[in-house]
Structure formats: C-alpha cells, structure tokens
Amino acid sequence: MTKGTNCCDTADTTKDEVKEYYGKTLQHSDDLKTNACCTGDIYPAYVKDAMKLIHDEVMQKYYGCGLTIPHSLRGKRVLDLGSGAGRDCYLLSKLVGEEGEVIGVDMTDEQLDVANRHLDYHTEKFGYKKSNTRFIKGDIEKLNEINLEDNYFDVIVSNCVINLATDKEAVMREVYRVLKPGGEIYFSDVYSDRRVPKELVKDPVLYGECLSGALYWNDFINLSKKVGFHDPRNVESEVITIQNTELQEKVGDIKFFSVTYRLFKIAELEPSCEDFGQSVIYKGTIAETPESFQLDEHHLIKKGEEFKVCGNTFLMLNQSRFKEHFEFKGDMKTHLGIFEDCGESAPFSEDSKKSSCC
Ligand SMILES: C[S@@+](CC[C@H](N)C(=O)[O-])C[C@H]1O[C@@H](n2cnc3c(N)ncnc32)[C@H](O)[C@@H]1O
Known part of the structure; x- marks a missing residue:
C-alpha cells in the first residue's frame, strides 16, 4: 500500500480534522451547524447549582449532547473521555468532593488549554485546598499510553465523543480495562438508525x-457485548434535528439520536434479563434523588416500594456503588425463565402447535 492510503493514515487524517474542528473552527457552542453536539438538556437542581460555579469560558465551549452526571459520586474516581474545555469535569469535580478525583482526557491542545487555564479558579470556587482534577493530553483509543491503570475508575463519563473515535472498539476495550469491577461508563453519544455510508463518513463537517x-x-x-458489557441500559434518548439544509440533504433519510447509555462492568451479567424472583427496595438515601431512583428508561424505583427485578438489574444495584442504598430480596439459586417485565418473552408458548414433522 502506498503512503497515504492505509488505514492508519486515514485514521490520523480524521483525527487531525477533528482536532482542527474543535481547536480552530469552533470557538463556542453557537458555531455548531446542528444540535447534534448540543441537545437541549433539562438539568436537575443539584447540577444547576454546580453549574453556576463554572467559569463562563468553559461554559461557552461546551459541545456535549446529554447529561453525563450520574448519581452518588461523592469520593469517587471519575474519568471523562474527550473532556474538551472541561465543563463536565468541573461539574464532576464539585460532585465528587475534595476527596474524590477527576481526570479528563482530550487530544486537542486548544480545548485542553481552556480547561487547564481555569483549574485554580474552580479549586477556589469549590472551596478546596488543592485541585482534585487533572487534564491529560491523550487519545481515548490508547489510554495505556497515558498510563491509566487497570481497574482504577469507579465511573467513566463521556459526552459526544466516542462517535468521533476512528476505532470505537479500542475505546470500549480500554474503558472496560480501566473501570473497577462494579464500575460503570455513563455516557451520551450520537447513534444512527442505520449504518452510515462511507462517503458521508469522509465528510469532515458531518464527522x-x-x-x-x-x-x-x-x-x-453488539460491540459493547463483545468487549464485556453484556447488558447496555438506555437512560435517555432524544432525536437530533439537523437544522441545516445542506447537511440535512447530505444525510437524506438517516435519522440520528442522542442517547445516554450506562454500562456496568459486572462479569456475571447475562445477555438477557432472566427471572430469579428477586426484588429490591430503594432506601431513599441518595441525596440528589431521595424520592426515587432512575436506573434507566424502564426502571424508576420509588423509595420504600418493593420493586421486582431481573437478575441483571439485581446485580447492577448489588455489585456497584448503589448497593448501600438498597435492600435486596432473593438470590440467583432458582431460575424462573425469562423476565417478561423487561419486555422479553419466550420464543414459543403453551399454545404453540405441535409439529408433526419427524
Ligand atoms: C463534541 S466535543 C465534546 C467535548 C466535551 N465532552 C464537551 O461536552 O464539551 C468532542 C471532543 O472530543 C475530543 N476527541 C475526539 N476524538 C478523540 C480521541 N480519539 N481522543 C481524545 N479526544 C478526542 C475532541 O478533541 C473534542 O474536544
């Protein structure tokens, strides 16, 4: 293969174009041509309060597509993949508290410069003696090159970044490696309703x-399951409206969605929701959400009420940082079939016709 045509050169060119886009072309959120990177989130009060403390320049260079701030973060180690100008890192810095730790990784110098410029400002605003946050220049496909250890982070977040990675499987493998067992990646990104044709992938603006x-x-x-995240949970989703005629014409009928997923690193999770007759009761002890706990789009668990769960949901709550906030009933000794409350069903039923063949 001649130079300039192999896969690594193509990936490097794409990365250079992304750096150019986020480092030079865009100066603030209003420069975006669509709302893909800036969907309209409604923030809960505890996030709004923290946001009031964030520096204006950091806020103006926010290019995320969802709210990537999960509950129960105090004292935790959090990694932000593609941290940009640092808005989410600083929100997380406030929420993990001084004893927690936040690391942001990004490959674009201009974005890192903005994030680093305001470290002291936020340390002072949050009333900390020393900063709990660091920004590292690096490629999220190669976290080993910046010495991020195995099994280190409680939570990984990422806001509208993995779609920009040229090797998404490498990113997800690295995520799995650096997460602690029981840890989770809670991230917002853009997904399409069909595979995007190669000629559109090459378009630097659409990309x-x-x-x-x-x-x-x-x-x-399928990629998530392949790297070990057996049961990805959809927390929130929103259709993206491309308010730009030229770009809309290029993408034609393809629909794009901004989705927040949470994926737990729990080896025992199964590919389907299985029923073991288990249930949980939320104690109402997570300060940000005392009345109920929303695990995902299908699980809003009200305080004090017994809530039937499949084996996977039981494990997600029992083997993660949420354990102390729940009472757990049952075990996994007796299997009762597929857990139909999750919308799954057996491929046959008692009234299936008996076949006469063979
Ligand atoms: C859409 S912006 C989002 C930034 C930030 N998460 C936010 O919400 O404002 C995408 C960011 O991802 C970074 N990025 C894209 N691909 C990357 C990679 N392979 N490694 C590190 N950073 C990457 C870009 O430099 C850019 O800052």
Missing part, C-alpha cells in the same frame, strides 16, 4: 458535527 461517525445503534449494542 466533526458528531453525525457521520455515529454508530448504528445495534452495532453499538
């Missing part, structure tokens, strides 16, 4: 705007 690098949602689910 930079977080559209044409998006994975078809089912390819993402």
